[in-house]
Amino acid sequence: MGKFEKDATKLLEYVGGRDNISAITHCATRMRFVLVDPKKADEAKIEDLDSVRGIFTNAGQFQVIIGNEVPTFYQEFVSIAKLEGGSKDDVKAAAKQNQNPLQRAVTLLAEIFTPLLPAIIVGGLILGFRNILEAVPMGFLGDKTIAESSVFWNGVNSFLWLPGEAIFHFLPVGITWSITRKMKTTEILGIVLGITLVSPQLLNAYAVNSTSAADIAQNWTWDFGFFTMEKIGYQAQVIPAMLAGFLLVYLERFFRKRIPEAVSMIFVPLLSLLPTILAAHLILGPIGWKIGSAISTVVNAGLTSSFSWLFGGVFGALYAPLVITGLHHTTLAIDNQLVADFGSTNLWPMICLSNIAQGAAVLAVVVAHRGNKKEEQVSVPSVISAWLGVTEPAMFGINLKYVYPFVAAMIGSGLAGMFVTVFGVRAIGIGVGGLPGIIAIKGNYYGIFAIAMLIAIAVPFFLTLFFRRAGIFNKIDRVGEALDPIDPSLETPVTPVSTVKETTLFSPLNGQLFPLSHSVDPVFAQGAMGQGVVIEPSEGKLYAPLDGTISLLFPSKHAIGLVDEMGIELLMHVGLDTVQLNGEHFTAHVKQGDSVKKGQLLLTFDKAAIEKAGYQTQTPIIITNPSNYQVDPLIQEGAVKVNDAIVHVTSL
Incomplete structure (x- = not known):
């Protein structure tokens, strides 16, 4: 019996059986399905499988997060299902069957x-x-x-x-x-x-x-x-x-x-x-x-009529749901056209306020769940990310999980949007979201927009706390119920110092380091795969960040797994969707099973050629078994060189 045979057999059943699978492939961390009828997938049972770390649907693909061992899981799954896997392009093409014409148009625009x-x-x-x-x-x-x-x-x-x-x-x-x-x-x-x-x-x-x-x-x-x-x-x-x-x-x-x-x-x-x-x-x-x-x-x-308050309130409240559907990309074109025609836009101020409101709702969750160190590894960076204009980690990682913070953020965003619309606030350009968005606001509206920002912070924050305590829009996080348990390791006595093991991760790349929430891939940004950092490489050389053994090397060479003597499972994933390159522009200098030393060259890649082909080279450095360790970034953001200390890891 294969390692994943039991879970693979159950997953086949829970996705609706062989006949419900239109196409299947995998990337470095997840199985990617195109299902004939997505409603047949039993998401609750799939998430309960030991091998599954999470699920989500994106662009018509039903994606099941497995982790580093997804190649082995995939092979056992297709063997059990008697299916032939396809390329990622094949799956994307098949995924369009699950999109209506509007979704296809929005996807193309995005x-x-x-x-x-x-x-x-x-x-x-x-x-x-x-x-x-x-x-x-x-x-x-x-x-x-x-x-x-x-x-x-x-x-x-x-x-x-x-x-x-x-x-x-x-x-x-x-x-x-x-x-x-x-x-x-x-x-x-x-x-x-x-x-x-x-x-x-x-x-x-x-x-x-x-x-x-x-x-x-x-x-x-x-x-x-x-x-x-x-x-x-x-x-x-x-x-x-x-x-x-x-x-x-x-x-x-x-x-x-x-x-x-x-x-x-x-x-x-x-x-x-x-x-x-x-x-x-x-x-x-x-x-x-x-x-x-x-x-x-x-x-x-x-936005300038006698009903502008209604328009502003509705748009302000519904912008966050538009982000979930992808329809928010249409506002980029409208904003640019408004600036071209009128010299400024009255739409962008509301988008900035929606970002701020989502971050404020997460901040309330941080306060309500204080002490939950495991959740804080996702929630705290999500607040910062949302207030700097990127809301996906906040929405998908926290607010939609509990629902009531998302609703509170919508209400706060709607009220703030109504406020700025009534006062005719306009921005001279777009691109600056969240709190920094105030610099794009026309100077004579600074004071009004500052008040709107306070509304977008205060209303979601206090509504989130109220909804949680009153049980409104809240069925999984009632006060006094342990429905989102804190990491059990935090409730045990402090481990004696003599048994604690510590190590340091060093930068495997030269480039610019950012918090994990900065990742362009929502799976990494939400912490679904584990904890760590992301690096925007300045050159195409990847080195070993610590001593260990190569546990995973994809045939496409875009992702490398490494295990050290403490049992830390590390994944280094070069780029977004670079699996589609099928190894082109990548050269591996090690093979699976090799023992490597810190600073040893693992991989070279042609950064310019990869970017010219339309792919990003942003590289997440992820500890994929973080429940066994406390992961503390040593650098929050900034330029790093190979062998700079970037993360401290302590066993729990």
């Missing part, structure tokens, strides 16, 4: 905007800082702005417009590139197309309304004899760029199937790019501009 988020966030920070420099009169400066009072800061303000313009005015370049990347067509053609939408030869989109029709007809048109075409730019416009990008993808796919390989290098780009540029400026751009303007006008009207 996959287009996700690669752009780092730039958008940086751009938001830059615009927020410039907002403080040039738009906020300071009393100690005689009601002048910092830029007006200082040559140096005026120069800084002017210089920062360079990256700010590149990110937001030239956003169409990023959009058309991201579409070609997602649809797996020629990315450089997407970049060229985007540039043709924002070229300096065109009349800047922001100058169109102040330019007369006669001036446009005389100075900003191409004259082809039998027709003319306006030389209008699409700076910061989202929908025209998306329409043009999808047309380019369609034409390239069309011609690639029909043009002989021998001349495809010449004619496919030519016949795809030129007609798309023509259509973008003649048809798609004007239509997309009108659609985008119509959407932003409706949203802006709703």
Whole structure:
């Protein structure tokens, strides 16, 4: 009998049997199913299996968290089920069967905007800082702005417009590139197309309304004899760029199937790019501009009408559920369009407040469950993460688990959203979420937004405590009931010093270290796989963080497991979804079963090539059996070098 035969047999039964499995694969830590009927899966029984550490559903995939030994579990499962596993791409394709057209559209939109988020966030920070420099009169400066009072800061303000313009005015370049990347067509053609939408030869989109029709007809048109075409730019416009990008993808796919390989290098780009540029400026751009303007006008009207308080309250309350469904990605496009059309957005302030409210609800749980050290390893970082604008760890790790904090956060967010909407608070840009979001708010609204932030903190915090005590929206965390027990090890007498074992984990990478909640993978961020840290590597070399034995080396070489003499089970997972590369760009310098010493080179990877292929290289360093140990990060955040001490581990 195999090690996991019993649990694998039960899992097959609990997911609805062989006939309910449309596709199956696995990654470094979890089984990934596409189920014919997801409702047939008995989630409660699956979670009770000894081998299972958790379950969740994402993008049409039913995912069962197993841990380091998932390859062995997977092999036994497919043998028992008499199934053939598929590639991750096969499973993703099959998963679309479980998505309705709206979900597919939202997933596509998310996959287009996700690669752009780092730039958008940086751009938001830059615009927020410039907002403080040039738009906020300071009393100690005689009601002048910092830029007006200082040559140096005026120069800084002017210089920062360079990256700010590149990110937001030239956003169409990023959009058309991201579409070609997602649809797996020629990315450089997407970049060229985007540039043709924002070229300096065109009349800047922001100058169109102040330019007369006669001036446009005389100075900003191409004259082809039998027709003319306006030389209008699409700076910061989202929908025209998306329409043009999808047309380019369609034409390239069309011609690639029909043009002989021998001349495809010449004619496919030519016949795809030129007609798309023509259509973008003649048809798609004007239509997309009108659609985008119509959407932003409706949203802006709703938030400035006599019923704005209702609009703000409803949006503020429902933004968090939108995050769960993925529909929140649609707000990125709307926010950008609002900024393009009105110079500011009244939507983003409410998004910032929703982040703050989710963090405040978790903070109340931390207070209510004080002493639960095991939960605090998830909850405390989740508060920090939410207040810095990333709410997934807070929502999925704590608030949705107990439900009542999530409801309290929705109510607090709704009230804060109603408040800022009534007072007409607007942001000059997007990207800065949570507490730092105040720097993106127009200067004359700082005071109002500060009050709204207090509402978003106080209301969820006290409502969470009230709901818990009163049993409202709360069936699993009643006061006086031990329904979420504290780690039993914390209730035993202190272990004699002589039996306690300690060790230190050293950095296996050069790069930037962050708390585990910073992970882009929610499974790691929520602590479902264990405790540790994540590192953004600056180079593609992974070293042993301590002495031990290689317990796991994936064929794809993207993940390595290591066990030391204390029994610490360590997982180092290079990148997100890098299993799809099937080992390309990775080179292993050890094999499974090898004994290794601290500082020994384990793996090299081509960081640039992996990122060019569309994957992140962020690397979680996880202790996957943390119930046996106390895990204390020595560095909360900052630059690290190989062999820097990063985590202290003590046996319990």
